Amino acid sequence: MNTSAEPETGGAPAVELSGITKTFPGVVANSDVNLAVRTGEVHALCGENGAGKSTLMKILYGMQTPDSGSIRVGGEELRVKSPAEAIRAGIGMVHQHFMLADNLTVLENVVLGAEGAHGIGAKARKRVAELAAQAGFEVRPDALVESLGVADRQRVEILKVLYRGAEIIILDEPTAVLVPQEVDELFATLRAMRDRGYTFLFISHKLDEVRAIADTITVLRRGTTVGSVTATEVSSRGLAEMMVGSELPAPERGPSTVTDRQVLAVSGMSCSESGRPVLADVDLTVAAGEVVGIAGVEGNGQTELVEAIMGMRPVDAGTVQLGGADITERSTLRRREAGIGYVPEDRHRQGLLLDQPLWMNRILGHQTRRPVSSGRWLDPAGAREDTERIVEQFDVRTPGIEVDAAALSGGNQQKLIVGRELSGDPKLLIAAHPTRGVDVGAQAGIWEHLRNARAEGLAVLLISADLDELIGLSDRIRVMFRGRLVADADPTTVTPEELGAAMTGAQESA
Numbered sequence: 001m002n003t004s005a006e007p008e009t010g011g012a013p014a015v016e017l018s019g020i021t022k023t024f025p026g027v028v029a030n031s032d033v034n035l036a037v038r039t040g041e042v043h044a045l046c047g048e049n050g051a052g053k054s055t056l057m058k059i060l061y062g063m064q065t066p067d068s069g070s071i072r073v074g075g076e077e078l079r080v081k082s083p084a085e086a087i088r089a090g091i092g093m094v095h096q097h098f099m100l101a102d103n104l105t106v107l108e109n110v111v112l113g114a115e116g117a118h119g120i121g122a123k124a125r126k127r128v129a130e131l132a133a134q135a136g137f138e139v140r141p142d143a144l145v146e147s148l149g150v151a152d153r154q155r156v157e158i159l160k161v162l163y164r165g166a167e168i169i170i171l172d173e174p175t176a177v178l179v180p181q182e183v184d185e186l187f188a189t190l191r192a193m194r195d196r197g198y199t200f201l202f203i204s205h206k207l208d209e210v211r212a213i214a215d216t217i218t219v220l221r222r223g224t225t226v227g228s229v230t231a232t233e234v235s236s237r238g239l240a241e242m243m244v245g246s247e248l249p250a251p252e253r254g255p256s257t258v259t260d261r262q263v264l265a266v267s268g269m270s271c272s273e274s275g276r277p278v279l280a281d282v283d284l285t286v287a288a289g290e291v292v293g294i295a296g297v298e299g300n301g302q303t304e305l306v307e308a309i310m311g312m313r314p315v316d317a318g319t320v321q322l323g324g325a326d327i328t329e330r331s332t333l334r335r336r337e338a339g340i341g342y343v344p345e346d347r348h349r350q351g352l353l354l355d356q357p358l359w360m361n362r363i364l365g366h367q368t369r370r371p372v373s374s375g376r377w378l379d380p381a382g383a384r385e386d387t388e389r390i391v392e393q394f395d396v397r398t399p400g401i402e403v404d405a406a407a408l409s410g411g412n413q414q415k416l417i418v419g420r421e422l423s424g425d426p427k428l429l430i431a432a433h434p435t436r437g438v439d440v441g442a443q444a445g446i447w448e449h450l451r452n453a454r455a456e457g458l459a460v461l462l463i464s465a466d467l468d469e470l471i472g473l474s475d476r477i478r479v480m481f482r483g484r485l486v487a488d489a490d491p492t493t494v495t496p497e498e499l500g501a502a503m504t505g506a507q508e509s510a
């Protein structure tokens with residue numbers, strides 16, 4: 001590849017993957033996959049959960065070794081054995097879970113580990129400023145990363161790969177955490193960079209977005225390439241059909257099932273962190289048969305609200321009632337036993353034991369209740385049987401329940417968690433981003449399960465960055481901003497744009 005500041009366009013394809021096969025015990029993740037990416041295009045990879053998208057990108061980025069097949073970058077055959085080699089070949093990857101050091105500045109995060117190029121002084125600072133200008137980012141190089149919102153953190157991740165000389169950039173579901181306005185900004189950056197000759201590989205489940213930003217879309221199904229299409233020549237419906245062979249489903253509330261039986265009542269909840277208020281005087285109720293959606297840009301207190309309700313974070317003031325009983329002083333386990341199901345935001349850290357088999361993961365958080373425990377002893381047979389049920393009902397694609405949770409694709413891990421948390425007849429489900437990273441078919445499946453549980457009287461507190469999901473499923477929407485519930489929106493009339501505006505601080509009701 002050329003080593004000048006900007007990539008060349010035209011000529012050989014940026015990336016050619018041919019006949020890539022990769023198997024894991026019991027699973028063929030990629031089977032004879034072909035992918036050709038032109039220099040200077042945005043190339044989207046779509047496909048169901050477990051279709052093999054991440055595996056293919058990890059192979060390109062040197063995190064996995066293929067069993068067979070070849071990789072050509074800029075026309076030259078490459079054996080990429082590690083991310084360091086991929087970076088040397090001009091390939092960068094922005095992961096879904098950001099990998100930044102919170103207590104360092106933007107500049108330090110970008111330069112750390114790549115001091116060789118421009119040192120750590122004025123030259124490095126100048127180079128970062130140049131790259132930021134090209135990408136259209138307004139960055140404050142000396143700001144601490146911990147003070148940044150999600151969109152800015154993502155910009156730092158992008159700058160990191162640009163700084164290391166990447167010309168081919170893999171983005172793994174970059175829009176999952178962004179509000180519509182931020183998505184537009186990211187797309188403006190990608191277009192500007194593409195016009196400079198950079199090449200992007202973009203994994204996404206949001207088909208409308210993919211059509212808006214991609215030049216070419218390649219669809220994978222069950223580990224193989226279904227085909228590549230020009231983005232302007234395919235409808236979302238057509239794409240969904242390529243992916244799953246069925247129509248594109250939409251979230252639907254269905255008829256109201258809201259009752260007057262209050263299940264959750266949070267009153268006057270406030271809490272702070274290092275002296276800084278993170279939740280201020282929050283009042284919130286959810287009734288049986290009702291879905292209350294919480295809208296908000298990430299980092300405005302949603303995580304803290306959920307943690308406070310779950311008893312995972314001390315509060316300065318306020319009470320939590322479940323079905324009329326005060327549970328403010330109870331531990332997280334006791335709250336779960338009282339009837340709260342919990343789909344956490346971070347499935348790796350809080351939702352799963354990655355190095356344990358699926359059936360052990362069924363027990364997590366439920367260890368004192370049937371059918372996985374007699375109350376006194378764990379019941380592995382009961383846990384295995386109920387895990388088989390979840391795998392079946394929630395269509396968790398896995399070779400079996402004895403494999404470790406780490407071996408499941410992201411979307412299938414999420415289906416397992418949702419299945420587990422809807423087990424045991426909860427009164428309340430707290431669902432933080434329940435379909436994040438889940439494909440359109442599986443998403444429709446999870447929505448259907450939520451709707452059915454709601455019809456049977458489940459109260460749902462739904463936190464989601466997917467505004468279509470919030471609008472489509474909620475009976476009421478409350479907007480969170482800087483730790484307060486500042487506005488309410490009627491899901492039957494509000495548009496995603498209006499909701500997005502309310503989330504970024506417009507005070508009036510949306």
Ligand SMILES: Nc1ncnc2c1ncn2[C@@H]1O[C@H](COP(=O)(O)OP(=O)(O)OP(=O)(O)O)[C@@H](O)[C@H]1O
Pocket residue numbers: 024025027028029047048049050051052053054055056397406407408409410411412437439
């Ligand atoms: N380290 C691993 N060990 C065992 N199996 C794995 C491993 N990584 C992936 N797999 C399996 O390979 C298949 C493809 O997974 P991959 O993560 O590539 O899918 P994906 O298309 O990215 O899915 P998602 O949209 O859910 O993230 C899945 O069946 C998955 O269970």
